Amino acid sequence: MFISPMLLHKSDEPFDSADYLTELKLDGIRFIYSVDDAGKVRLYTRHKNEVTARFPELTALDVPPGTVLDGELIVTDNDGKPDFEAVMSRFMSSRATTPISLVVFDVLKAGSKSTTSLPLLERKVILADVVPNDTELLSKVQFVEGHGANYFDAVKAQSLEGIVLKRKDSRYDVGKRSHNWLKVINYQYADVFVTGFRKKEFGWLLADADGRYLGVMEHGVPPVEKQRVYRAPIAKETDDFSYLVSPIKCRVKFRNYTKADLLRIPSFVEWLA
Known part of the structure; x- marks a missing residue:
């Protein structure tokens, strides 16, 4: 039952x-x-x-x-x-x-x-x-x-x-x-960079200060904040992704680091730049 x-x-x-x-x-x-x-x-x-x-x-x-x-x-x-x-x-x-x-x-x-x-x-x-x-x-x-x-x-x-x-x-x-x-x-917090976004469904590509990939942020982004990324200059595009000319720094909260050193369920907190 x-x-x-x-x-x-x-x-x-x-x-x-x-x-x-x-x-x-x-x-x-x-x-x-x-x-x-x-x-x-x-x-x-x-x-x-x-x-x-x-x-x-x-x-x-x-x-x-x-x-x-x-x-x-x-x-x-x-x-x-x-x-x-x-x-x-x-x-x-x-x-x-x-x-x-x-x-x-x-x-x-x-x-x-x-x-x-x-x-x-x-x-x-x-x-x-x-x-x-x-x-x-x-x-x-x-x-x-x-x-x-x-x-x-x-x-x-x-x-x-x-x-x-x-x-x-x-x-x-x-x-x-x-x-x-x-x-x-028990959230953890990190200062990261939005380097691009998915084109077919919402998702921001994240990286650390050295450019190391940290995963995709899919949750917790207010609609008004999304526009900052979508209006940013694009450096290059593929069928699935657009990459920004200048990554934008923000703070995120997340559950933990995965075994692949990615952020688990990252969520937007605030812009830092």
Whole structure:
């Protein structure tokens, strides 16, 4: 049974509130783990793509029939941190055998009954009953009450993705984005140069001060800022790209550097020239 997951809004800053639970934001792939009344397991992405056959090791977990769990599929690196590129590599290949873990943070159905209308804290208690023991394959995300600012500082010190702040009394809003769940991303910042742009779909080519390619910026650029690049003098063109005579310096925020030393999901912050 697929249940469309509840989605998060963004918060620019962490905060402390006794009305919220604070969790680590895991850098992986959102998964719905479903066990029907007959005990058959089905795995879904957030977009309702069934991917059960790709992860046979998750089909024999000790989860009771009539259960639907919400969580994140991750692969951990040698330091025990989630590795997004590694989990995507495992996800995209039917032959890969990289060890994966499903870390769950909510229960949407238990004992064949919906739990989505219950407050979050009650669902956490039920989740602890459904998954009493954490294993390498299946575990529960840890949480604290309040202390969002300190938790976020610890996340930054460990170069992790961010935190999630959830109202204790929040119901599970199926298929909706809710301000009751907030994500605070641990962005990194860099001063880079826009060297050109894609011609067929939006995307700015980025490079560092030495001209080393850093990837394509596709998000977070206000329409008024786009015009500065499109009006700039063009040095040369190909079928797919236009290259500027003079690169334009700007600041971007991004999730992290990829293994190829590219910026992951760069987003425009401001012009620097």
